[in-house]
Amino acid sequence: xxxxxxxxxxxxxxxxxxxxxxxxxxxxxxxxxxxxxxxxxxxxxxxxxxxxxxxxxxxxxxxxxxxxxxxxxxxxxxxxxxxxxxxxxxxxxxxxxxxxxxxxxxxxxxxxxxxxxxxxxxxxxxxxxxxxxxxxxxxxxxxxxxxxxxxxxxxxxxxxxxxxxxxxxxxxxxxxxxxxxxxxxxxxxxxxxxxxxxxxxxxxxxxxxxxxxxxxxxxxxxxxxxxxxxxxxxxxxxxxxxxxxxxxxxxxxxxxxxxxxxxxxxxxxxxxxxxxxxxxxxxxxxxxx
Numbered sequence: 409x410x411x412x413x414x415x416x417x418x419x420x421x422x423x424x425x426x427x428x429x430x431x432x433x434x435x436x437x438x439x440x441x442x443x444x445x446x447x448x449x450x451x452x453x454x455x456x457x458x459x460x461x462x463x464x465x466x467x468x469x470x471x472x473x474x475x476x477x478x479x480x481x482x483x484x485x486x487x488x489x490x491x492x493x494x495x496x497x498x499x500x501x502x503x504x505x506x507x508x509x510x511x512x513x514x515x516x517x518x519x520x521x522x523x524x525x526x527x528x529x530x531x532x533x534x535x536x537x538x539x540x541x542x543x544x545x546x547x548x549x550x551x552x553x554x555x556x557x558x559x560x561x562x563x564x565x566x567x568x569x570x571x572x573x574x575x576x577x578x579x580x581x582x583x584x585x586x587x588x589x590x591x592x593x594x595x596x597x598x599x600x601x602x603x604x605x606x607x608x609x610x611x612x613x614x615x616x617x618x619x620x621x622x623x624x625x626x627x628x629x630x631x632x633x634x635x636x637x638x639x640x641x642x643x644x645x646x647x648x649x650x651x652x653x654x655x656x657x658x659x660x661x662x663x664x665x666x667x668x669x670x671x672x673x674x675x676x677x678x679x680x681x682x683x684x685x686x687x688x689x690x691x692x693x694x695x696x697x
Contacts, residue, residue: 435464496519
Protein backbone atom coordinates (compact mmCIF):
# COMPACT_ATOMS: atom_id res chain seq x y z
CA UNK A 409 0.00 0.00 0.00
CA UNK A 410 1.46 3.37 -0.99
CA UNK A 411 1.35 5.84 1.85
CA UNK A 412 -0.65 8.84 0.68
CA UNK A 413 0.67 12.07 2.18
CA UNK A 414 -1.47 14.15 4.49
CA UNK A 415 -0.93 17.36 6.41
CA UNK A 416 -2.00 17.86 10.02
CA UNK A 417 -4.74 20.42 10.56
CA UNK A 418 -6.08 21.86 13.79
CA UNK A 419 -9.20 23.75 14.82
CA UNK A 420 -10.69 25.02 18.07
CA UNK A 421 -13.88 23.91 19.74
CA UNK A 422 -16.32 26.40 21.27
CA UNK A 423 -15.06 25.43 24.73
CA UNK A 424 -11.41 25.99 23.83
CA UNK A 425 -10.08 22.54 22.93
CA UNK A 426 -7.54 22.17 20.14
CA UNK A 427 -8.83 19.45 17.83
CA UNK A 428 -6.92 17.63 15.10
CA UNK A 429 -7.59 16.30 11.60
CA UNK A 430 -5.58 14.72 8.80
CA UNK A 431 -5.94 16.53 5.50
CA UNK A 432 -5.27 14.51 2.33
CA UNK A 433 -5.08 16.84 -0.68
CA UNK A 434 -7.47 16.60 -3.62
CA UNK A 435 -9.04 18.86 -6.26
CA UNK A 436 -11.05 21.89 -5.09
CA UNK A 437 -13.52 21.20 -7.92
CA UNK A 438 -15.02 18.31 -5.93
CA UNK A 439 -16.64 18.44 -2.49
CA UNK A 440 -14.21 17.18 0.17
CA UNK A 441 -14.95 13.95 2.05
CA UNK A 442 -15.06 14.36 5.84
CA UNK A 443 -14.50 11.07 7.70
CA UNK A 444 -15.84 10.76 11.26
CA UNK A 445 -14.78 7.74 13.34
CA UNK A 446 -16.53 5.55 15.90
CA UNK A 447 -16.62 5.91 19.68
CA UNK A 448 -13.13 4.66 20.58
CA UNK A 449 -11.53 5.26 17.20
CA UNK A 450 -9.62 8.08 15.50
CA UNK A 451 -8.45 9.52 12.15
CA UNK A 452 -6.24 6.46 11.50
CA UNK A 453 -9.36 4.35 11.07
CA UNK A 454 -9.77 5.85 7.60
CA UNK A 455 -6.18 5.31 6.41
CA UNK A 456 -7.24 2.71 3.86
CA UNK A 457 -10.11 4.85 2.54
CA UNK A 458 -7.92 7.97 2.36
CA UNK A 459 -5.06 6.21 0.58
CA UNK A 460 -7.50 4.93 -2.04
CA UNK A 461 -9.25 8.26 -2.65
CA UNK A 462 -6.61 10.92 -1.92
CA UNK A 463 -5.52 12.83 -5.02
CA UNK A 464 -8.89 12.26 -6.68
CA UNK A 465 -10.73 13.67 -3.67
CA UNK A 466 -9.72 15.81 -0.70
CA UNK A 467 -10.17 13.60 2.37
CA UNK A 468 -10.39 15.11 5.86
CA UNK A 469 -10.16 12.55 8.69
CA UNK A 470 -11.00 13.94 12.12
CA UNK A 471 -10.02 13.00 15.65
CA UNK A 472 -13.05 13.70 17.82
CA UNK A 473 -12.32 15.39 21.17
CA UNK A 474 -10.62 12.95 23.55
CA UNK A 475 -9.17 10.80 20.76
CA UNK A 476 -5.89 10.64 18.87
CA UNK A 477 -4.18 14.02 18.62
CA UNK A 478 -7.22 16.03 19.70
CA UNK A 479 -7.26 17.49 23.21
CA UNK A 480 -9.02 15.64 26.01
CA UNK A 481 -12.12 17.40 27.35
CA UNK A 482 -12.03 19.12 30.72
CA UNK A 483 -15.62 18.01 31.40
CA UNK A 484 -16.36 14.36 30.53
CA UNK A 485 -20.06 15.15 30.07
CA UNK A 486 -19.09 16.95 26.84
CA UNK A 487 -18.32 13.53 25.33
CA UNK A 488 -21.80 13.42 23.76
CA UNK A 489 -23.09 13.55 20.16
CA UNK A 490 -24.50 17.07 20.46
CA UNK A 491 -21.06 18.43 21.47
CA UNK A 492 -19.35 16.43 18.71
CA UNK A 493 -21.87 18.06 16.35
CA UNK A 494 -20.83 21.54 17.57
CA UNK A 495 -17.17 20.57 17.11
CA UNK A 496 -17.85 19.45 13.53
CA UNK A 497 -19.81 22.64 12.78
CA UNK A 498 -16.79 24.60 14.01
CA UNK A 499 -14.56 22.67 11.59
CA UNK A 500 -16.92 23.29 8.65
CA UNK A 501 -16.84 27.03 9.50
CA UNK A 502 -13.05 27.06 9.97
CA UNK A 503 -12.47 25.46 6.56
CA UNK A 504 -15.29 27.48 4.94
CA UNK A 505 -16.82 24.36 3.40
CA UNK A 506 -20.03 25.00 1.50
CA UNK A 507 -20.59 21.43 0.34
CA UNK A 508 -19.05 18.21 1.53
CA UNK A 509 -19.45 14.44 1.62
CA UNK A 510 -19.66 12.65 4.98
CA UNK A 511 -18.33 9.18 5.80
CA UNK A 512 -19.31 8.17 9.34
CA UNK A 513 -18.58 4.92 11.15
CA UNK A 514 -20.89 4.03 14.06
CA UNK A 515 -20.88 7.15 16.31
CA UNK A 516 -19.55 9.00 13.25
CA UNK A 517 -22.72 7.91 11.43
CA UNK A 518 -24.86 9.43 14.18
CA UNK A 519 -22.90 12.68 13.87
CA UNK A 520 -23.45 12.51 10.09
CA UNK A 521 -27.22 12.35 10.68
CA UNK A 522 -27.01 15.30 13.09
CA UNK A 523 -25.08 17.37 10.52
CA UNK A 524 -27.90 16.62 8.06
CA UNK A 525 -30.49 17.72 10.64
CA UNK A 526 -28.97 21.19 10.91
CA UNK A 527 -28.64 21.62 7.11
CA UNK A 528 -28.81 18.74 4.64
CA UNK A 529 -28.47 20.88 1.50
CA UNK A 530 -24.71 21.24 2.04
CA UNK A 531 -24.24 17.44 2.17
CA UNK A 532 -23.37 16.18 -1.32
CA UNK A 533 -23.33 12.53 -0.25
CA UNK A 534 -23.23 10.36 2.87
CA UNK A 535 -21.90 6.93 3.79
CA UNK A 536 -23.05 5.50 7.12
CA UNK A 537 -21.09 2.53 8.42
CA UNK A 538 -22.96 -0.04 10.54
CA UNK A 539 -25.40 2.24 12.31
CA UNK A 540 -28.96 3.40 11.77
CA UNK A 541 -31.97 5.00 13.43
CA UNK A 542 -32.49 1.93 15.62
CA UNK A 543 -29.61 0.57 17.73
CA UNK A 544 -29.62 -3.07 18.83
CA UNK A 545 -29.32 -3.15 22.64
CA UNK A 546 -27.00 -6.18 22.57
CA UNK A 547 -24.39 -4.20 20.64
CA UNK A 548 -24.68 -1.21 22.97
CA UNK A 549 -24.21 -3.55 25.96
CA UNK A 550 -21.07 -5.02 24.42
CA UNK A 551 -19.60 -1.56 23.81
CA UNK A 552 -20.47 -0.40 27.36
CA UNK A 553 -18.64 -3.47 28.59
CA UNK A 554 -15.27 -2.53 27.12
CA UNK A 555 -15.17 1.23 26.55
CA UNK A 556 -13.63 2.19 29.91
CA UNK A 557 -11.45 -0.88 30.40
CA UNK A 558 -7.92 0.49 30.57
CA UNK A 559 -5.30 -1.90 29.17
CA UNK A 560 -1.67 -1.86 28.16
CA UNK A 561 0.73 -4.26 26.48
CA UNK A 562 4.52 -4.55 26.18
CA UNK A 563 4.56 -4.96 22.35
CA UNK A 564 2.31 -4.43 19.32
CA UNK A 565 2.12 -8.19 18.90
CA UNK A 566 0.75 -8.62 22.44
CA UNK A 567 -1.87 -5.97 21.68
CA UNK A 568 -2.80 -7.62 18.37
CA UNK A 569 -3.23 -11.00 20.06
CA UNK A 570 -5.40 -9.43 22.78
CA UNK A 571 -7.76 -7.96 20.16
CA UNK A 572 -7.79 -11.22 18.22
CA UNK A 573 -8.95 -12.98 21.39
CA UNK A 574 -11.46 -10.26 22.39
CA UNK A 575 -12.95 -9.54 18.96
CA UNK A 576 -12.37 -12.76 17.06
CA UNK A 577 -16.12 -13.23 16.68
CA UNK A 578 -16.45 -9.76 15.09
CA UNK A 579 -13.77 -10.42 12.45
CA UNK A 580 -13.56 -14.23 12.30
CA UNK A 581 -11.60 -14.36 9.03
CA UNK A 582 -8.79 -11.92 9.89
CA UNK A 583 -5.16 -13.05 9.76
CA UNK A 584 -2.72 -11.78 12.41
CA UNK A 585 -1.43 -9.01 10.06
CA UNK A 586 -4.91 -7.48 10.03
CA UNK A 587 -5.03 -7.54 13.85
CA UNK A 588 -1.71 -5.68 13.93
CA UNK A 589 -3.15 -2.99 11.64
CA UNK A 590 -6.20 -2.83 13.93
CA UNK A 591 -4.01 -2.46 17.05
CA UNK A 592 -1.99 0.36 15.48
CA UNK A 593 -5.18 2.24 14.62
CA UNK A 594 -6.83 2.04 18.05
CA UNK A 595 -3.68 2.20 20.22
CA UNK A 596 -0.60 4.36 20.69
CA UNK A 597 2.87 3.95 22.13
CA UNK A 598 2.70 5.63 25.55
CA UNK A 599 5.54 7.70 27.07
CA UNK A 600 6.22 4.77 29.46
CA UNK A 601 7.05 2.57 26.45
CA UNK A 602 3.88 0.48 26.63
CA UNK A 603 1.08 0.18 24.09
CA UNK A 604 -2.24 1.61 25.29
CA UNK A 605 -5.58 2.85 23.97
CA UNK A 606 -5.45 6.17 22.11
CA UNK A 607 -8.48 7.76 23.78
CA UNK A 608 -9.59 9.36 27.04
CA UNK A 609 -11.16 6.63 29.21
CA UNK A 610 -13.67 9.24 30.38
CA UNK A 611 -15.51 9.09 27.02
CA UNK A 612 -17.34 6.18 28.72
CA UNK A 613 -18.93 8.34 31.44
CA UNK A 614 -21.85 9.84 29.48
CA UNK A 615 -22.14 6.71 27.32
CA UNK A 616 -22.82 4.61 30.42
CA UNK A 617 -25.52 6.89 31.86
CA UNK A 618 -29.15 5.91 31.03
CA UNK A 619 -30.02 7.13 27.52
CA UNK A 620 -26.46 8.42 27.17
CA UNK A 621 -25.72 6.48 23.99
CA UNK A 622 -27.47 9.11 21.88
CA UNK A 623 -29.45 11.83 23.65
CA UNK A 624 -31.53 12.78 20.57
CA UNK A 625 -34.25 11.32 18.33
CA UNK A 626 -32.45 9.06 15.85
CA UNK A 627 -35.43 8.60 13.53
CA UNK A 628 -35.80 12.34 13.08
CA UNK A 629 -32.06 12.68 12.46
CA UNK A 630 -32.06 9.88 9.87
CA UNK A 631 -35.04 11.48 8.09
CA UNK A 632 -32.89 14.58 7.46
CA UNK A 633 -30.74 12.56 5.02
CA UNK A 634 -33.73 11.91 2.75
CA UNK A 635 -32.81 12.69 -0.86
CA UNK A 636 -29.06 12.90 -0.14
CA UNK A 637 -27.13 10.31 -2.24
CA UNK A 638 -26.34 7.80 0.51
CA UNK A 639 -24.89 4.41 1.30
CA UNK A 640 -25.41 2.30 4.38
CA UNK A 641 -22.78 -0.37 5.04
CA UNK A 642 -23.67 -3.26 7.33
CA UNK A 643 -21.55 -6.06 8.72
CA UNK A 644 -23.40 -9.32 8.13
CA UNK A 645 -22.89 -10.38 11.77
CA UNK A 646 -23.26 -6.87 13.24
CA UNK A 647 -24.75 -6.69 16.74
CA UNK A 648 -25.61 -2.97 16.42
CA UNK A 649 -27.42 -2.68 13.06
CA UNK A 650 -29.93 -5.35 12.05
CA UNK A 651 -31.40 -6.22 8.64
CA UNK A 652 -34.86 -4.94 9.55
CA UNK A 653 -33.44 -1.47 10.26
CA UNK A 654 -31.56 -1.44 6.94
CA UNK A 655 -34.79 -2.35 5.13
CA UNK A 656 -36.55 0.51 6.90
CA UNK A 657 -33.72 2.94 6.00
CA UNK A 658 -34.00 2.01 2.30
CA UNK A 659 -37.78 2.39 2.40
CA UNK A 660 -37.50 5.84 3.99
CA UNK A 661 -34.69 7.13 1.76
CA UNK A 662 -34.96 6.20 -1.94
CA UNK A 663 -31.54 7.85 -2.51
CA UNK A 664 -29.86 5.27 -0.26
CA UNK A 665 -28.08 2.07 -1.31
CA UNK A 666 -27.20 -0.73 1.11
CA UNK A 667 -24.26 -3.12 1.04
CA UNK A 668 -23.63 -6.03 3.41
CA UNK A 669 -20.13 -7.25 4.21
CA UNK A 670 -19.99 -11.03 4.75
CA UNK A 671 -18.28 -12.52 7.82
CA UNK A 672 -17.81 -9.15 9.56
CA UNK A 673 -19.50 -7.70 12.65
CA UNK A 674 -19.46 -4.15 14.03
CA UNK A 675 -17.98 -2.46 12.14
CA UNK A 676 -16.59 -3.04 8.64
CA UNK A 677 -13.19 -1.39 7.96
CA UNK A 678 -14.44 0.02 4.60
CA UNK A 679 -11.54 -1.71 2.89
CA UNK A 680 -13.57 -4.80 2.00
CA UNK A 681 -14.07 -5.25 -1.78
CA UNK A 682 -17.89 -4.90 -1.53
CA UNK A 683 -17.51 -1.56 0.26
CA UNK A 684 -14.76 -0.26 -2.03
CA UNK A 685 -17.11 -0.81 -5.00
CA UNK A 686 -20.14 0.68 -3.21
CA UNK A 687 -18.16 3.82 -2.27
CA UNK A 688 -17.10 4.17 -5.93
CA UNK A 689 -20.79 4.00 -6.92
CA UNK A 690 -21.73 6.58 -4.29
CA UNK A 691 -19.02 8.99 -5.44
CA UNK A 692 -20.09 8.52 -9.07
CA UNK A 693 -23.65 9.46 -8.02
CA UNK A 694 -22.34 12.56 -6.23
CA UNK A 695 -20.49 13.55 -9.42
CA UNK A 696 -23.59 13.31 -11.62
CA UNK A 697 -26.04 14.78 -9.08
